[in-house]
Amino acid sequence: MRIPSRLIGGVLVATLLTQLTACGTLFFPDRRGQIEGKIDPVVAALDAIGILFYVLPGLIAFGVDFATGAIYLPGGTTAQVAPEKLREAVGSDGRVDNHRLQAILQTELGQSLPLDDPRLIQHKGSVEQLAAYGLRPAA
Incomplete structure (x- = not known):
């Protein structure tokens, strides 16, 4: 029995897409280098999905995210x-x-x-908004 090439291609594409979405390092490269913090539930869930479908690559994704610090939420600065x-x-x-x-x-x-x-969106203020914050309009 011969498997159609479209089916093989679809499985291959689905495999690659799940592996790309299973790594917080790809989604949040600015978080690299953190050593501690609260774990981002989105990244953890994506890595867990990787474990559900493919155990070894999912574990590698967790390992990479913890090693790079991409799994941690950014600190509040x-x-x-x-x-x-x-x-x-x-x-x-x-x-x-x-x-x-x-x-x-x-x-x-x-x-x-x-x-x-x-792309910067600028909002215009009003005197009422300043008064709500206890400020006086002065230029």
């Missing part, structure tokens, strides 16, 4: 910039100069944020 420094980026007409803001954030946080990216 926050950054704050003093409002006095941010006022330098606001012009006399009340509009924010993205280039000045980007320079301030670069010097204060040490990170370059793509404020000139066309």
